[in-house]
Amino acid sequence: MTDKDGLPIRVSGANRRFAARVALDGVDLEVRPGEIAALIGPNGSGKTTLLKLVAGFLRPDSGEVRVFGLDPARERPAVMRRTRFAFAPPALFEALTAREHLVHLVGIGGGRAKASEIERALETVGLADRADERVRAFSFGMRQRLALAQALVPVPELIVLDEPTDGLDPLAVLELREVLRRLRDEHGTAVLLSSHLLVEVEELVDRLLVLHEGRELFGGSPAELLRETGAPTLERALLARLREVAGRSSS
Amino acid sequence: MIVRLEALRLLRSRRPLVAAGSLALFLALMLVGFYTYAQSETRGDAEFRYTFENSSYFNGLTFALYAFYFGSLLILPIFAATEGGAQLAGDTASGVLKLVLARPVSRVRLFFAKATLAAVFISLLVGLFLALALGLGLVAVGWGDLDLYPGVLQMTDHHQHLPQSTAMVRFLLAWPAASIALFTPLALAFLVSAFSRSPVNAVGTAVALYLVLYVVAEIHFFRELRPWLFTSHLAYWRGLFREEVDWIAIGRDAAKCLGFTALFLGLALRRFRKREETS
Numbered sequence: 001m002t003d004k005d006g007l008p009i010r011v012s013g014a015n016r017r018f019a020a021r022v023a024l025d026g027v028d029l030e031v032r033p034g035e036i037a038a039l040i041g042p043n044g045s046g047k048t049t050l051l052k053l054v055a056g057f058l059r060p061d062s063g064e065v066r067v068f069g070l071d072p073a074r075e076r077p078a079v080m081r082r083t084r085f086a087f088a089p090p091a092l093f094e095a096l097t098a099r100e101h102l103v104h105l106v107g108i109g110g111g112r113a114k115a116s117e118i119e120r121a122l123e124t125v126g127l128a129d130r131a132d133e134r135v136r137a138f139s140f141g142m143r144q145r146l147a148l149a150q151a152l153v154p155v156p157e158l159i160v161l162d163e164p165t166d167g168l169d170p171l172a173v174l175e176l177r178e179v180l181r182r183l184r185d186e187h188g189t190a191v192l193l194s195s196h197l198l199v200e201v202e203e204l205v206d207r208l209l210v211l212h213e214g215r216e217l218f219g220g221s222p223a224e225l226l227r228e229t230g231a232p233t234l235e236r237a238l239l240a241r242l243r244e245v246a247g248r249s250s251s
Numbered sequence: 252m253i254v255r256l257e258a259l260r261l262l263r264s265r266r267p268l269v270a271a272g273s274l275a276l277f278l279a280l281m282l283v284g285f286y287t288y289a290q291s292e293t294r295g296d297a298e299f300r301y302t303f304e305n306s307s308y309f310n311g312l313t314f315a316l317y318a319f320y321f322g323s324l325l326i327l328p329i330f331a332a333t334e335g336g337a338q339l340a341g342d343t344a345s346g347v348l349k350l351v352l353a354r355p356v357s358r359v360r361l362f363f364a365k366a367t368l369a370a371v372f373i374s375l376l377v378g379l380f381l382a383l384a385l386g387l388g389l390v391a392v393g394w395g396d397l398d399l400y401p402g403v404l405q406m407t408d409h410h411q412h413l414p415q416s417t418a419m420v421r422f423l424l425a426w427p428a429a430s431i432a433l434f435t436p437l438a439l440a441f442l443v444s445a446f447s448r449s450p451v452n453a454v455g456t457a458v459a460l461y462l463v464l465y466v467v468a469e470i471h472f473f474r475e476l477r478p479w480l481f482t483s484h485l486a487y488w489r490g491l492f493r494e495e496v497d498w499i500a501i502g503r504d505a506a507k508c509l510g511f512t513a514l515f516l517g518l519a520l521r522r523f524r525k526r527e528e529t530s
Contacts (some may be wrong), residue, residue, distance in 0.1 A: 018529070055353060057528035077355040091346025095263030104259070106253035109355030150350075208482040211467075 001102055005071040008083075008158040008190035009054055014063035016049055016214075023049040026063070031158070031207065036180060038201045039194040040238070041211035048088070048195040050199045051162050051212070054192070055085050067158070078107065084156040088163035090147035092135045098146050099131040100124060105150050113153050121149040124179055126172070128135050132164050140167040148176065152183075159183065161193040165200045209248045210238060217241050253356055253364040261372060266337070270330050274380045277326055278387050281318045285309070310395040311388025312418050316492065318384040320406070323429045324486060328436040328461050329381065331373050335440025336454035338365045339523060340447045349528055358524050361418055366441060366516060373437055375432040381426055398493060412493050422492045428488035428505065435481045435508050436461045438515035445522040481511040 009031035016024040024046045031037045039047040052058040053065045056072030056079060065072060072079045093101055099118060106113035122128045125145035130138075135146065144167045151159050159180075165173050181204065183189040195201050202222060210217040210225075218225055218241055222234055231237035261267065289309070339362075342348035350374055351361060388394065397418035399411040414423065440457035447453040461482070467473045468482040477483040487504030 008309065051526065055349075057352065059527065076352065077357050080353060080355040083353075085349075087346070087349055087353070089346070091350050093260060093350075094345075095260055100259070104252065104256040108256065108351060110252065111355075114361070211440060235366060 003244045007048040007066070009034075009037075009052065009192060010064075010069075011050070012064045014050070014053055014060045014065060016046075016053065016058060016060050022214045024053070024060070027209070027211070027214075027216050028132075028207050028219060031192050031250040033157070033190050034184055036184055036193070036204055037207040037209065038198075039192070039209050039211060040196070040198050040201070041194075041217075042196050044213075045196075046214040047196075047211055048162055049214075051085075051160055051192075051194060054160060055079075055087075060107060078230060079200045081109070082156060082228045083158040083160065084151035086147040086151045086162065086164065088166055089140075090143040092138075092146060094136040095134065095212060097132050097134055098138075098149075101135060101146060102150055102153055106153050111154065116175070118151050119137050119243040121152045125149040126175070132181040141169065141172065144168055145172065149181070152179075155183065155187050156189060158190045158192070163195060164193055165195060165197070173200060180204060198234055198238055204244055208217070210241065212242065217245060253351075253361060254368060257364055257368045259472055261368060263469065265529040266334070266373060267372070271379060272512060273330075274322065274326065274376065276404070277322060277384060278318055278380075278383055281321070282314065282387060282391055283318075285314060290508050305461055309392070310397075311385070311390075311392040312394055312397040312422075313399075314392055315381070315384035315422065316397065316399075316406075319381060319386075319425065319429070320486070320526055322380050322384070323433065323488070324375070324465070324508075327373070327377060327429075327433055328465075328485075329458055330431045331437040332440040332457035332461055334369045334372060335437045336444050336447075336457050337450050338369060338441060338451035339444040339519075341444075341450040342524050343448045344450055345526070346530075352528065359520065362520050362523050369441075370430075370434055373433050374427070377430045377433060378426050381422060381429075385422060397492065404490055406492065411492065413492065413494065418492070421496075424489045428501070431505050431512075432488060432508050433484040435485065435510040435515070438512040438519070439481075442515045442519040442522070445519040445526070481508065484508050484511075 002107065007030055009029060011027060014024050014027045027046070027050060029037070029050070039050060041047050049058065053060055054067060054072060056074075056076040059073045067079045068082055070079050088204045093104070099122070102118045102121060103113060105246065119128065122131050125148050127142065127145055128147060130142065135143070141165060144164070148161070148164060151161065164176060168176060178193050180193075183192060193201065205222060205248040207221055209219045216239075225234060227235040229240045231240050307497045334437055339348070342351070352358070394415055396415050397413040399407045401408050437456070439460060440453065443457045443460070444453040447456065464480050465482040468480045484504045487501060487508070490501050
């Protein structure tokens with residue numbers, strides 16, 4: 001069943017608790033085709049919980065989560081045909097080589113990747129010359145790159161990345177931004193990524209969702225955030241929002 | 252493809268090598284045990300003529316049967332529990348379960364791929380163990396006809412004599428029969444694994460459950476409970492080493508083992524399908 005908009009991601013009033021702790025409290029999010037959206041917030045703000053709701057690994061206590069109009073918790077295989085996820089920290093098949101990793105992952109669910117596609121993905125993340133080495137020997141940064149590579153084959157309609165810049169050197173962060181831009185511009189891929197550092201994604205994103213202790217601090221475009229707060233930079237705008245919340249809490 | 256991936260991961264892991272090495276070590280220790288027992292009984296004359304039950308009939312086939320008896324009830328179930336526990340809980344702990352579930356594959360298909368592969372692996376271990384036991388028995392002791400007498404291992408309640416060729420066919424049949432028996436602790440481990448997020452806890456719990464139920468099934472005091480315990484039926488393959496095999500009893504016990512396996516796997520699948528991946 002597909003809803004009328006069929007957006008890559010539509011989350012409406014999502015609530016989720018873990019025992020007494022509120023992980024998400026009435027969060028809304030929309031990601032449109034060809035759009036790059038970022039979830040920003042400190043550790044424990046609910047970013048990963050929201051990504052797991054989108055992946056169908058968790059169910060909301062209330063509210064609704066739809067990916068391409070589908071309920072990911074009930075229709076996960078259909079969602080995953082059009083979506084690629086890379087969760088943090090990057091989990092990989094330790095005993096396989098980077099190339100085997102990609103070949104076998106693509107094959108799950110009946111897909112088949114051309115050798116050229118695998119090669120291109122490995123080149124994109126700078127692992128072409130390490131393609132036949134076992135993953136076990138990879139550094140954290142290399143594992144992060146391979147996790148990104150697996151999300152690129154075959155090129156999806158939606159890509160969801162959890163803390164993709166963790167463990168990457170500054171050059172690799174720049175390359176990652178370039179890859180995501182190319183995916184958006186050349187393939188119309190929608191991207192949702194999470195980060196606890198606004199500075200790493202601010203140049204890239206079309207839409208921001210800032211989370212704080214499971215609540216939505218801001219949702220909209222970077223330009224809207226600047227306009228609403230009157231701050232000269234996104235970082236200052238965000239800081240202003242956080243101070244507002246802190247002020248409300250203490251009063 | 253998911254089966255190929257799981258098979259490659261299994262082959263590249265150390266589990267097959269560790270299992271094969273452990274089984275070979277166990278057999279070597281069994282042989283040393285029989286040798287030292289014979290030596291003490293013959294006051295240093297060290298002939299392989301003595302078993303627990305009788306001093307007149309020991310040979311390589313007897314050694315293989317006794318080793319297989321102990322191995323299939325005490326050693327192989329631990330490997331079955333380890334394999335079952337390592338599957339769902341191991342992948343959950345390492346995070347690769349999320350990696351796989353982020354691909355278009357249903358949980359049911361993934362579950363059955365893992366269960367099938369684990370069952371094949373356990374069957375191959377049983378076959379390897381039997382082959383090693385028979386090979387070691389032939390080399391170290393020599394084959395002959397198989398004679399069994401009543402004794403503490405409850406192999407039979409009266410003397411059985413099987414010519415060597417008949418005994419070899421029965422060993423061949425014991426391979427699938429014992430494999431079917433071992434699917435039950437494997438399935439139990441899958442069930443525990445579906446509830447646990449730690450492979451160590453899953454394996455430990457599955458092994459502990461198996462040992463407790465095995466001991467309970469062996470204690471006379473609990474005889475009323477025996478029909479309800481899967482451990483009561485695991486050694487049913489012993490019935491193959493009779494002059495006249497009771498095929499109905501063998502089939503009934505095999506069906507009970509498969510029934511327990513289906514029950515445990517069904518419960519494990521139900522849990523696996525409904526559970527959330529919180530970690």
